[in-house]
Amino acid sequence: MPEKTDLPAALSGTARRRRPPLAWVGNGFLIIVALLAAYILVSNLARSPMVFLQNVLDGLKLGCVYALIALGYTMVYGIVKLINFAHGDVFMVGAFASFYSVSQFNLHQWPQMLFPAIPPGLSIVIGSLTVILLSMVVCTLLAVTIERVAYKPLREAPRIAALITAIGVSFFLEFFGALQFVFSPRFIPYKSPFDQTAWYIQDGIHPIVAGQDIPDNTITFSNIFLIILVAAVVVQLFLQFLVRRTKIGVAMRAASFDKPTARLMGINVDRVISFTFAIGAAFAGLGGVLYAIAYASIWTQLGILPGLKAFVAAVLGGIGSLPGAFVGALIMGQAESLTMAYISTPMRDAVAFTILIIVLLVKPTGIFGEPAGEKA
Amino acid sequence: MELGYLFTTILKMAALVAWIYGLLWGLGRKLIWQKALTIVLAFGIIQAALLIPLGDTEAFSVFDQGLLYQAVSMTMVALGLNLIYGFNGQFSLAQWGFYGIGAYVAADVTYRWANGDASGLFVAGIGVVLAALALVGVGRVLRMRRGIPVLSAFTFYVIAIVIVGIIAVFAGGVLARAVAPGFGAGGSGFLASPAVVQIVFVLAVIIAGAFAAEISFLFGLPVLTLGSDYFGIATLGFAIVVQTLMVNSDTILPFPEMKGGRGMIGIPKLTSWIAAFAFLVVVIVIVRNFIRSSTGRATMSVREDETAAKAMGINVAGSKLMAFVLGSFVAGIGGGVYAHYIGFLSPATFSFIAGFNPLIIVVFGGLGSMTGTIAASFVWIFFLEGFLRVLLAQMGTEAPTWRFVLYPITLLLLMLIRPSGLLGSVEWGFLKPDRILRRITGGGSSAPAAPGAPPAPAAQKGQA
Numbered sequence: 067m068p069e070k071t072d073l074p075a076a077l078s079g080t081a082r083r084r085r086p087p088l089a090w091v092g093n094g095f096l097i098i099v100a101l102l103a104a105y106i107l108v109s110n111l112a113r114s115p116m117v118f119l120q121n122v123l124d125g126l127k128l129g130c131v132y133a134l135i136a137l138g139y140t141m142v143y144g145i146v147k148l149i150n151f152a153h154g155d156v157f158m159v160g161a162f163a164s165f166y167s168v169s170q171f172n173l174h175q176w177p178q179m180l181f182p183a184i185p186p187g188l189s190i191v192i193g194s195l196t197v198i199l200l201s202m203v204v205c206t207l208l209a210v211t212i213e214r215v216a217y218k219p220l221r222e223a224p225r226i227a228a229l230i231t232a233i234g235v236s237f238f239l240e241f242f243g244a245l246q247f248v249f250s251p252r253f254i255p256y257k258s259p260f261d262q263t264a265w266y267i268q269d270g271i272h273p274i275v276a277g278q279d280i281p282d283n284t285i286t287f288s289n290i291f292l293i294i295l296v297a298a299v300v301v302q303l304f305l306q307f308l309v310r311r312t313k314i315g316v317a318m319r320a321a322s323f324d325k326p327t328a329r330l331m332g333i334n335v336d337r338v339i340s341f342t343f344a345i346g347a348a349f350a351g352l353g354g355v356l357y358a359i360a361y362a363s364i365w366t367q368l369g370i371l372p373g374l375k376a377f378v379a380a381v382l383g384g385i386g387s388l389p390g391a392f393v394g395a396l397i398m399g400q401a402e403s404l405t406m407a408y409i410s411t412p413m414r415d416a417v418a419f420t421i422l423i424i425v426l427l428v429k430p431t432g433i434f435g436e437p438a439g440e441k442a
Numbered sequence: 443m444e445l446g447y448l449f450t451t452i453l454k455m456a457a458l459v460a461w462i463y464g465l466l467w468g469l470g471r472k473l474i475w476q477k478a479l480t481i482v483l484a485f486g487i488i489q490a491a492l493l494i495p496l497g498d499t500e501a502f503s504v505f506d507q508g509l510l511y512q513a514v515s516m517t518m519v520a521l522g523l524n525l526i527y528g529f530n531g532q533f534s535l536a537q538w539g540f541y542g543i544g545a546y547v548a549a550d551v552t553y554r555w556a557n558g559d560a561s562g563l564f565v566a567g568i569g570v571v572l573a574a575l576a577l578v579g580v581g582r583v584l585r586m587r588r589g590i591p592v593l594s595a596f597t598f599y600v601i602a603i604v605i606v607g608i609i610a611v612f613a614g615g616v617l618a619r620a621v622a623p624g625f626g627a628g629g630s631g632f633l634a635s636p637a638v639v640q641i642v643f644v645l646a647v648i649i650a651g652a653f654a655a656e657i658s659f660l661f662g663l664p665v666l667t668l669g670s671d672y673f674g675i676a677t678l679g680f681a682i683v684v685q686t687l688m689v690n691s692d693t694i695l696p697f698p699e700m701k702g703g704r705g706m707i708g709i710p711k712l713t714s715w716i717a718a719f720a721f722l723v724v725v726i727v728i729v730r731n732f733i734r735s736s737t738g739r740a741t742m743s744v745r746e747d748e749t750a751a752k753a754m755g756i757n758v759a760g761s762k763l764m765a766f767v768l769g770s771f772v773a774g775i776g777g778g779v780y781a782h783y784i785g786f787l788s789p790a791t792f793s794f795i796a797g798f799n800p801l802i803i804v805v806f807g808g809l810g811s812m813t814g815t816i817a818a819s820f821v822w823i824f825f826l827e828g829f830l831r832v833l834l835a836q837m838g839t840e841a842p843t844w845r846f847v848l849y850p851i852t853l854l855l856l857m858l859i860r861p862s863g864l865l866g867s868v869e870w871g872f873l874k875p876d877r878i879l880r881r882i883t884g885g886g887s888s889a890p891a892a893p894g895a896p897p898a899p900a901a902q903k904g905q906a
Binding site for chain 1: 531533587588589590591592593594595596597598600664665667668669670671672674675676678679680682683686689690693694795798801805840843844847849850851853854857858861
């Protein structure tokens with residue numbers, strides 16, 4: 067097909083020859099902003115490297131939680147082209163589910179209660195895993211219900227109607243949860259299923275003992291930080307495996323590429339979409355539990371901003387791409403943490419949306435996104 | 443008591459809807475004296491109802507009067523949103539942010555004036571006028587070269603606005619110091635007299651609208667080029683950031699009198715029925731004339747099919763921006779009216795969750811139907827703020843949360859059943875598309891092809 071190969075070449079050739087006028091002004095503006103940010107960061111790094119490194123670690127923790135949420139966004143958007151606004155609230159429900167299973171039903175202690183002979187360390191591990199699994203199951207069921215009730219009837223509807231529906235579902239979950247007999251509208255101190263221990267690094271790793279002062283110029287980290295880090299990486303690898311190596315993964319990729327054709331090839335697209343929602347929600351539930359353990363306070367509007375930032379992360383990494391979501395989330399975590407530390411704490415949310423706008427203007431496909439031809 | 447209250451509320455809502463329809467019908471008459479008479483009558487009826495006692499109480503209690511002002515400002519916000527979302531197909535959640543910006547700007551101007559400081563009026567006034575000139579001027583210059591990337595254009599506009607802002611702060615400060623003696627000692631001077639304060643109030647509201655419009659220009663220029671749902675998220679982000687700035691208005695922003703998250707108190711309560719009514723009529727006329735202009739028709743064609751509109755030589759980006767800016771202008775005016783009725787501004791009022799009110803009103807009233815939007819605003823405010831608040835308050839402390847549980851359900855059902863709006867797209871009287879237009883498009887006012895009233899806006903298009 068000579069004409070098919072000629073045409074893009076000709077197009078790209080003209081595009082290369084005729085650059086838009088005055089493009090350097092906008093680029094210069096961005097470069098100045100970037101230089102300013104770099105100056106702030108470098109000067110602070112030079113002033114106190116340890117504090118800077120501590121902020122980077124905090125950003126890493128935040129970024130890994132965002133990565134767990136962003137996976138759901140990016141997979142759902144990749145397949146149904148819907149910004150699943152309720153995803154952040156599924157995350158919130160995950161946190162609440164674990165809160166109730168821990169503080170009301172003592173589910174994290176079930177191995178010890180059933181088998182008193184079991185070593186306490188193993189009991190805590192099994193109990194905590196049970197709590198997390200339960201939250202993941204709750205979130206999965208919730209997400210599949212939402213998909214069936216609210217999104218499925220609108221699959222052929224315009225995208226804005228679907229977006230409004232998604233926002234409606236999100237608000238419904240938030241305010242239904244805020245009712246007294248559901249979750250209550252207050253901030254609730256979260257009871258962790260396992261004890262947190264922290265360490266500081268100064269000539270080796272030392273545990274922080276209660277009542278003891280931490281020396282200056284050290285980096286501290288806790289076990290929950292390590293757990294979040296490991297969880298984000300494991301989930302990423304698992305999803306890579308799922309999408310690339312398994313049958314359902316192939317079906318997911320086919321459905322995201324071309325739904326009608328996938329249907330013709332004998333793929334049950336509706337089931338694939340439900341599965342995508344389910345698996346995204348499961349990892350959002352995991353993220354919710356870990357977030358609640360790490361930040362120790364939950365309320366019903368917990369999910370709005372992490373959800374939005376995770377969405378921005380997915381866009382930044384290239385929506386539809388799993389490694390993109392991970393990398394984007396790490397960048398978002400750093401951006402937020404460093405903004406909080408060195409620019410202005412209240413403007414941490416503004417940075418996320420600024421990044422969104424800049425990414426969409428400069429590189430709409432994101433870092434890892436394919437230059438999609440079929441932009442719906 | 444509740445049944446009686448229910449009955450009178452429904453009666454009031456029906457009367458108000460009839461009043462709106464009468465006003466629109468009268469404005470649609472041909473002769474100018476008929477229009478003038480309608481305006482005077484429409485103003486007089488409500489004014490009489492506010493003043494003349496009926497039995498042992500007024501027909502409109504003080505509470506109802508407050509609802510009336512709230513409904514007027516909500517009408518403006520919803521009309522602006524309908525222009526952006528209904529007529530132009532851009533799903534925006536930023537409307538509530540512009541409403542808040544308008545409220546705070548107008549409140550700040552009159553607050554400072556009431557405290558013997560003219561700098562608010564002068565700085566904001568000079569800034570708004572110069573910024574408008576600068577934006578138009580830079581736009582003219584940029585139009586000489588085609589295909590300038592939006593980021594570069596944005597940079598030029600931002601530089602122009604920053605320069606203008608510095609000039610305005612400097613010149614406004616000098617002027618304010620010059621007229622400071624005019625306030626006299628203890629508010630006895632000429633500038634503190636009620637007539638002057640009323641003029642300042644009107645100016646403040648207009649400045650607030652213009653300020654919101656200019657902010658929306660700067661924000662909309664890059665953001666309107668994003669896709670439809672990205673635009674929705676970005677505008678949501680705008681609403682969140684605006685609220686964050688309001689909460690920190692005394693720390694991040696240099697406005698100690700706004701008192702940050704504690705809320706701004708001591709705003710002079712200047713909104714009277716005549717001012718609110720005048721602003722309402724002016725806003726309705728502006729929006730209606732915009733929609734019937736050629737720019738307005740271009741705006742609607744962008745909603746129907748962007749590619750086809752572009753093929754017809756319509757400046758798609760320009761008409762999107764036009765609708766967005768005008769919608770924000772109207773929202774800013776609504777905010778100014780609201781601020782001077784309530785006398786107290788809290789950032790919580792402008793949280794993006796409350797921004798769902800105008801969205802539901804627009805969806806209820808029908809996307810692309812001005813009549814429906816105006817009627818739905820009044821009914822919505824009187825029903826929810828008035829009737830439901832009184833009744834639900836007796837149900838317990840949970841009631842406000844229940845309202846926000848019911849909002850999304852309503853919205854979900856509407857989206858599932860009638861995505862084009864509940865009351866359809868029938869226009870009435872003054873707002874009816876004129877005969878020539880109807881003949882061109884070959885339909886009656888309620889026919890699908892009528893320009894002011896196409897069904898299912900945005901519903902036909904995947905992306906709008």
